[in-house]
Amino acid sequence: MSHASVSESSAPAPRADSERPVDRSSRSAGSLLQALTMPLVLAAFATYLLVGMLMMEVPDSVDFPGPRFFPAIITGVIYVLVVVEVINIFRHWSSGSLGTTDDAAPATFSWRSLVWVIGGFLAFALLLEFLGWILGAALLFWCVARGFGSKRPLFSLIVGLTVSSIAYIAFDMALGLSLPSGLLGGGF
Amino acid sequence: METLSLLMEGFAGALTWQNLFWVVLGCFLGTAVGVMPGLGSSMAVALLLPVTFALEPTAAFIMFSGVYFGGLFGDSTMGILMNTPGQASAIASTFEGHKMALNGRAPQALATAAIGAFVGGFIASGVVVFLAPFLAEFSTQFGPAEFFALALFAFMATSSVVTDSAVKGLLSLAFGLGIAVVGIDGVTGIPRFTMDSPFLFDGISLVTVTVAVLALGEVIYFATIARFQREGQMIRSKGRPWLSKKELREAAPAWARGTAIGLPFGVIPAGGSEIPTFLAYGAERKLDRRRHDPQFGKGAIRGLAAPEAAGNSTTGMAMGALLALGLPISATAAIMLAAFRQYGLQPGPLLFERAPDLVWALLASFFIAMIVLLIINLPFAMVWAKLLLIPRHYLYAGITVFCGLGIYATSGSTFDLLLLLGVGIVGFLMRMHDYPLAPLIIGMVLGPLAETSLRDALISANGDASVLVQGPIVLTLYGLLAVVLLLTLRSKITSRTRRDT
Structure with a gap:
C-alpha cells in the first residue's frame, strides 16, 4: 500500500491546493x-x-x-x-x-474524529467480552460512524445493530467462528 | 505432459460446486472492495484473511485468489472512472484510462482494462503452471546463503525501489523486521523482547499487524484527514461496453507487450506490479511517439491496455513464485504467505510434494477466477460503481467492525484487539507521514527467514562471513540487485518528465 506516497507525487490528485494558505x-x-x-x-x-x-x-x-x-x-x-x-x-x-x-x-485534521474512532475501538476491545459481539460491535460501528460525521445517531444505531447481528449469524452460527454472546447470551 | 494431467486433476478439484462457489464469492468480494475509491486489493486480502480460517485450506486459498485478482480488476475500474487508483499498481492505467473516460469513451476504457487484465492474468497463469514445478525444483539447490540473498533482495527492492524516500522505506522495513524478532528465538529457544508476558511468547501475529496497518490505520487516516480532501467526480459510462474491430487491432499488440513486460517481474522480488505497469506505460508511450498522429495525452487505448496486462501478468507470476519459492514479492503475496503458514503449510519446493491437491486446485482456480472476473466486470462495470452509493461513514464503520471480527475470531483475546489498535495507530501515523507500508509487511514475513538463514550460514561456517557471498546463485542475485538499484536510480531521475499533460 505504498500508493499514498506515489499517487500523490506522480498523478495529480484533483485537490484544492490554491485554497490552501501558502505560508501556513x-x-x-x-x-x-x-x-x-x-x-x-x-x-x-x-x-x-x-x-x-x-x-x-x-x-x-x-x-x-x-x-x-x-x-x-x-x-x-x-x-x-x-x-x-x-x-x-x-x-x-x-x-x-x-x-x-x-x-x-x-x-485539515480532525481531532474529534480521531478520538471517536480510537476511543470507540478501545471501548470495543475492553467491553467486548462483557457486552457480547452484537452489542459490542454495534457500539464500535456507531462510534466510527460518529467519527466520520454521521448526523443521525438513532439510525446509525439501527444500522450498527443490523450489521453486527448479520455478522454474528454469518460467522458464528454459519461458519463456526467463536464470537462472545455476552449480555445477550441467555437469550440465544 | 505430466503437468497437464496434474492440472486437469486440479481442475477436477476446483470445479466442485463448493469450490466454484468460493471462487465466485471471492471474485465478487475482491471486485467490491477494489471498486471502493482508495481501498485496494491488499486491503481486501487483509480484511478477509482472518475470516477464511473458518474454511478448509483449499477452499480458503481458492477464495483468496478470487479476492486478489478481483481487487485488481476493481482498482482499475475506479482508476478509470474517478482517477482514484486503489493501489499503486493501478496508477499507470489511470493516466490514459481516465483521459479516455473524460473524452466520452469510458465503456471502451473499462473494456480495454478488463480484457487486458484478463489476457495478462490468463497467460501468466499458463506460464506459472509449466514453470512453477521447475522453479520449485531449482530452489531445492538453495541453501541458507541463497535464501539470505533472496530475502535481502526483497528487502532492498521493496523498501528503496518502489518508494519515494529511501530513508522512510528502510525505516518501515526495519520496523517490520523489529516486530518479527519479538517472541521465542527459533534457533536457541530464548525468549526475546517479551517482557515475560505469555502473550508475546509466540511473537506478534502477522495477521494482526497486517489488518492493523492496511485496514484499521487506513480507517483512522480517512476519518481524520482524507475525507476532507476533495474527490474527483465520477464519470458516468454510457454506450457500447465492447470494442470495435479497429480498437481491438489497436489494443491487441499493447496487451501482448504489456504481458511480456509483466511476466519476468513476477519472480523478481521488486515489490510487485508497480514497476512493470510503469515500464509498460513508458514503452507504449515511446512507440506512440514514432507514429504519425501520437495518441498519448488524448486518451490512448494502448496506454491503458499495456499497463493493465502487465499488472495482472506480474500478479499471476507472483503467485507462482510464492508457491514455488515461498517468496512473496508484494505485500499482498506476503499476506498469502502468512495465510499458508496459519494452515501449517510452507510454500516452496516441498509444497508441490506435500500438498499437490491444494497446489494444483489453486492453480486451476486462477484460470477460473480470470474467466469469472471477465464475466462480472466486462458488462457490469457500472453496476459495481453503484457501490459508491453506500454512505462513507457506514462503509468505514463496517470495515472497522470487520477488523475487530477477524482478529477476535482468530485469536480470541482482548490483548490482540488492543495490539491491533496500537499497531493501527502507528500505521495511521506512517500513512500520514508518507511512510510506505509494504516494506513493513515484507520485513515481518521474511525477517525470520533472513535471520535464520543468516545465522545458519554463519554458524556452519564458524562465523566466517565470506560464506554469504559464495556460489553462482548468490552472486547472480547480488548482481541483479545492483542492476535493479541502478535502473531505479535512473528511472527516478527520468520519471518526472514521463507523463503527458
Missing part, C-alpha cells in the same frame, strides 16, 4: 513536532529492543550469531536512519519547506 505557519513548533512523531515512535521502538537485548540472559554455550545478533543490526539501522530523517526534517523546517511539499502535512 510551516515554521511553527507544532508542525515540527508533528513531523517528528514517526521518528520518535521509531526511536522508542529501537530503545525497547536495546533494553530487551541488555536484559536478555544468553548462556555461554550459544554459538556466535546468537539471539542478539540480528536484533542488534536492526536496532542500529533504526537509530542511524532516525538520525538521518530527523536531520532531513530540521533542514526542511529551517528552510520553511516543511509540510508544503505536496501533502506531508494535511490541510
Whole structure:
C-alpha cells in the first residue's frame, strides 16, 4: 500500500491546493513536532529492543550469531536512519519547506474524529467480552460512524445493530467462528 | 505432459460446486472492495484473511485468489472512472484510462482494462503452471546463503525501489523486521523482547499487524484527514461496453507487450506490479511517439491496455513464485504467505510434494477466477460503481467492525484487539507521514527467514562471513540487485518528465 506516497507525487490528485494558505505557519513548533512523531515512535521502538537485548540472559554455550545478533543490526539501522530523517526534517523546517511539499502535512485534521474512532475501538476491545459481539460491535460501528460525521445517531444505531447481528449469524452460527454472546447470551 | 494431467486433476478439484462457489464469492468480494475509491486489493486480502480460517485450506486459498485478482480488476475500474487508483499498481492505467473516460469513451476504457487484465492474468497463469514445478525444483539447490540473498533482495527492492524516500522505506522495513524478532528465538529457544508476558511468547501475529496497518490505520487516516480532501467526480459510462474491430487491432499488440513486460517481474522480488505497469506505460508511450498522429495525452487505448496486462501478468507470476519459492514479492503475496503458514503449510519446493491437491486446485482456480472476473466486470462495470452509493461513514464503520471480527475470531483475546489498535495507530501515523507500508509487511514475513538463514550460514561456517557471498546463485542475485538499484536510480531521475499533460 505504498500508493499514498506515489499517487500523490506522480498523478495529480484533483485537490484544492490554491485554497490552501501558502505560508501556513510551516515554521511553527507544532508542525515540527508533528513531523517528528514517526521518528520518535521509531526511536522508542529501537530503545525497547536495546533494553530487551541488555536484559536478555544468553548462556555461554550459544554459538556466535546468537539471539542478539540480528536484533542488534536492526536496532542500529533504526537509530542511524532516525538520525538521518530527523536531520532531513530540521533542514526542511529551517528552510520553511516543511509540510508544503505536496501533502506531508494535511490541510485539515480532525481531532474529534480521531478520538471517536480510537476511543470507540478501545471501548470495543475492553467491553467486548462483557457486552457480547452484537452489542459490542454495534457500539464500535456507531462510534466510527460518529467519527466520520454521521448526523443521525438513532439510525446509525439501527444500522450498527443490523450489521453486527448479520455478522454474528454469518460467522458464528454459519461458519463456526467463536464470537462472545455476552449480555445477550441467555437469550440465544 | 505430466503437468497437464496434474492440472486437469486440479481442475477436477476446483470445479466442485463448493469450490466454484468460493471462487465466485471471492471474485465478487475482491471486485467490491477494489471498486471502493482508495481501498485496494491488499486491503481486501487483509480484511478477509482472518475470516477464511473458518474454511478448509483449499477452499480458503481458492477464495483468496478470487479476492486478489478481483481487487485488481476493481482498482482499475475506479482508476478509470474517478482517477482514484486503489493501489499503486493501478496508477499507470489511470493516466490514459481516465483521459479516455473524460473524452466520452469510458465503456471502451473499462473494456480495454478488463480484457487486458484478463489476457495478462490468463497467460501468466499458463506460464506459472509449466514453470512453477521447475522453479520449485531449482530452489531445492538453495541453501541458507541463497535464501539470505533472496530475502535481502526483497528487502532492498521493496523498501528503496518502489518508494519515494529511501530513508522512510528502510525505516518501515526495519520496523517490520523489529516486530518479527519479538517472541521465542527459533534457533536457541530464548525468549526475546517479551517482557515475560505469555502473550508475546509466540511473537506478534502477522495477521494482526497486517489488518492493523492496511485496514484499521487506513480507517483512522480517512476519518481524520482524507475525507476532507476533495474527490474527483465520477464519470458516468454510457454506450457500447465492447470494442470495435479497429480498437481491438489497436489494443491487441499493447496487451501482448504489456504481458511480456509483466511476466519476468513476477519472480523478481521488486515489490510487485508497480514497476512493470510503469515500464509498460513508458514503452507504449515511446512507440506512440514514432507514429504519425501520437495518441498519448488524448486518451490512448494502448496506454491503458499495456499497463493493465502487465499488472495482472506480474500478479499471476507472483503467485507462482510464492508457491514455488515461498517468496512473496508484494505485500499482498506476503499476506498469502502468512495465510499458508496459519494452515501449517510452507510454500516452496516441498509444497508441490506435500500438498499437490491444494497446489494444483489453486492453480486451476486462477484460470477460473480470470474467466469469472471477465464475466462480472466486462458488462457490469457500472453496476459495481453503484457501490459508491453506500454512505462513507457506514462503509468505514463496517470495515472497522470487520477488523475487530477477524482478529477476535482468530485469536480470541482482548490483548490482540488492543495490539491491533496500537499497531493501527502507528500505521495511521506512517500513512500520514508518507511512510510506505509494504516494506513493513515484507520485513515481518521474511525477517525470520533472513535471520535464520543468516545465522545458519554463519554458524556452519564458524562465523566466517565470506560464506554469504559464495556460489553462482548468490552472486547472480547480488548482481541483479545492483542492476535493479541502478535502473531505479535512473528511472527516478527520468520519471518526472514521463507523463503527458
